[in-house]
Amino acid sequence: MTLLAIDQLHTSLGGKPVLHGLSLAVQEGEFVGLIGPNGAGKSTLLRAALGLIPSTGKIAIAGKDAAAMPAKERARHLAYLPQEREIGWPVSVEMLVSLGRAPHRPAFAGLDAADTAKIEEAMRRMEVDAFRHRPATDLSGGEKARVLIARALAQDAPLLLADEPTAGLDPSHQITLMRLFAQLAAEGRDVVASLHDLGLAARWCTRLILIDKGRIVADGAPREVLTAARLRSVYGVEAYLGETQGGMLVMPLDVAS
Amino acid sequence: MSETARYRLLLIVLGAATFILFLLSLTVGPAALAFTDSIAALFSSKAGAIALIMQEIRLPRAILGLMIGATLGLSGAALQGYLRNPLAEPGLIGVSATASLGAVIAIYTGFSAVFPLGLPLAALAGAMLAVLVVQAMAGMKGGALTIILAGVAVSSFAGAMTSLALNLSPNPFAALEIMFWMLGSLTDRSMTHVWLAAPFMVVGWVMLASLGRPLDTLTLGNDAAASMGVDMRRVQFLAVFGTAASVGAATAVAGAIGFVGLVVPHILRPLVGSRPSRLLPASALGGACVLLAADILVRIIAPGKDLKLGVLTAIVGAPFFLWLVYRTRRNLL
Secondary structure, eight states: OOEEEEEEEEETTTTEEEEHHHHHHHTOEEEEEEETTTTTHHHHHHHHHHHOOOEEEEEEEEEEEESSSSSHHHHHEEEEEEEEOOOOOBBBBHHHGGGGGGGGGTTHHHHHEEEEEEHHHHHHHHHOOGTTTTTTSOOHHHHHHHHHHHHHTTTTOOOEEEESSTOOHHHHHHHHHHHHHHHHHTTTOOEEESOOHHHHHHHHHHHEEEEEEEEEEEOOOHHHHHHHHHHIIIIIIEEEEETTEEEEEEEEEEEEO | OHHHHHHHHHHHHHHHHHHHHHHHHOSSSSSOOHHHHHHHHHHSSSHHHHIIIIIIIIIHHHHHHHHHHHHHHHHHHHHHHHHHHHHHOGGGGHHHHHHHHHHHHHHHHHHHHHSSHHHHHHHHHHHHHHHHHHHHHHTTOHHHHHHHHHHHHHHHHHHHHHHHHHHOOOSSHHHHHHHHHHHHOOOOOOOOHHHHHHHHHHOOOOHTTTTHHHHHHHTOOOHHHTTTTTOHHHHHHHHHHHHHHHHHHHHHHHHOOSSHHHHHHHHGGGTTTOOOHHHHHHHHHHHHHHHHHHHOOOOOOOOTTTTOOHHHHHHHHHHHHHHHHHHHHHHHH
16 A cells, blocks of 8 residues: 655745655555755655645645645654654653654543553563653663654554654664664555665665655665665765675765765 | 652642632731631621722732732743743743733823723733734744744833833823832732633633643654644644733733743643643642732731732742753753
8 A cells, every 4th residue: 555655746945946846655564765965855855745844746645635634634644753853851751652642632632541552562662661750851862762763653653754763873773773664664564764874774675765956866676776876976975885694785985086 | 659640749739729828818918807707708798898808809819819820820831831941931922011011001191090991901902912913923834933032022122112101201100100010019909800801811721721732742843743743833823822811911910920930830840740731730820829929928028018029029030040040051052
């Protein structure tokens, strides 16, 4: 099933066009890596898909027109992890994760048993239940990232859009996170993550979409998308591409002359 | 004890404290009345002197103290949650300053002398004007920073116009009256003031109280909240107009009373686990407690001197504010 379909998406930021008629469709079971240089339009694409910034073109979420969809219904189809790990108040980890259930509850209703079960599962999965009572603002960067992902998991939406989820994490947490996203996709969800680490993208994503200057340059399996010529023309880097037992290896070596 | 149980206990304690302070407020005054006599007179239909004092002087004062305190506490908590800034206070969006300006114009022109309710009505008109300007400046998608900046601009202009009225004041008595009014007080208010302010306050409370869950979600930032189904335009509208209606009405009947809306949410935040939705009712009760206590204190400290309520809250509030800045300075930048 197509969870997100974008057709001819145009967006401008401050009068400057950022996306030029971008079209794509993602299916359940896919772990899509959104790659491209800084300023290519990756974050803008995610934000436009969520309706956070105005755009022209058609966006369909789970087969329905997103423009006509109430915000709360959209939030049940689609969870979003922004790039900034913002936590405004020193609320407890448990409370922060429970926010993910808001789109599923009527305006003034409390949490029911099903909500609590989802919250517990999300906290267990991200291994944050051990410090559930601690203020979320006191945590380390990696712990904060996990708590915020647990919040998105508690939202229990079939589609997860994550903006640079691995930024600022150490290698082991990066790998754990990519494995989790791959698992979520294997369970029948769909994860779309913008990524800067091409090695991680090549190793874990089932599909890569390469964006440059607001247009899709390549879309397909990591081995098809990541070629030495493309890395040179899009990223301006000379890269080593190889195969290991753990999968594909991509290592940018130098800036292309 | 779980966080929820602690929260319920806090609300019970604050509610009981509010009730006790309300009763105390009814029994403190220049006329020495016995507690039982005064409470009995409150419900008496006989037109005795005690009944008159209780029903016409002390009851409106206590009710206004309760309502205005709750207004300041609630709107302070709501604005701090909406702007995600612990230094936000109800006056930030310019409502207090323009309501004061409206009142000052009513005093200056003599409108308040010919028509007793002229002053609060002019103040309300000022508050409504401020909120329309702020909302127009910020636009429907303006966001927090524009609202703060527009509020600062509106406050400054209203302050300047108030100074102009003082400057051009035809006689020193008018200037003195303006100064005294601006200090904020609950002395000599009648039930008419209660009935005038109550509808606006209740509308404002309902708008602010409905912000609970959106404010919780806003802890994660604007984008995350919007992605979770929070309508940011609706939240902005409710926060700005709810504050304007309730604080505008409060300022209209009592003048500008500072620091309660800033300090009370701050003291109570750690006790509710920093959760914005839980801070709303706690802060409303806390604000009522603080204002009732302050209004009792001004009558006890200097009976007959008419010490102004706003002066007392500022004397206690300003040092606390300094301490607050000192404590949070690491997190400010």
